Amino acid sequence: MLFRAMLPADLDSVVRIESQSPSPWSPSSLLEEYNCPRGFQYVLLDGNLIVGWCALTLLDFEAELLKIAIDKSHRGQGLGQLLLKEALAHLEAQNVCEIFLEVRSHNTPACRLYAKNGFKQVGTRKNYYQNPADDALVLKKTVVNN
Structure with a gap:
């Protein structure tokens, strides 16, 4: 497995993976996020x-x-753990202290x-998600203690 920064040529593959999500990002949203100056995207x-x-x-x-x-065909193999581990290592290298995320309560x-x-x-956002409706759990992790 190889973890690397996402390239523009990767967008079609990422769109394919996103289409399998209950809340997929649109191709235009993916491109907008790719161009965000504070954003970092990685592929596995x-x-x-x-x-x-x-x-x-x-x-x-x-x-x-x-x-x-x-990707659905690769779930259950520990790849989410690998991707998260690599992302957290990137954040640690950037001296990030805390990381936040939102996740569907039923995921x-x-x-x-x-x-x-x-x-x-650290919190809950009631009815945050649609199709299907679900609450978002707000999670936090301390990455680096300054």
Whole structure:
């Protein structure tokens, strides 16, 4: 597996993975996020095939994990853990102190992944998600203690 920064040529593969999500980002949203000056996007490759991706935003010493997604055909193999581990290492190298994220309350695999990696719930956003409706759990992890 190879973890690297996303390139413009990767957008079609990321759109394919996003289409499998209950809340997919549109191609225009992906391109907008790619062009965000504070944004960082990474892909995970198995050979030449992109099997996962993530998006982060850095704000001084805080970061937000905006998205982490694994291709359906590659789920259940620990790739979400690998992608998250690499993203957290990137943030640590940037001297980020805390990382926040929102996750669907009914997304049990993602909630387990984040809990396993030290994220703690710090809030709830009622009815945050649509199609299907769900609450967002707001999670936080301390990455580096300054």
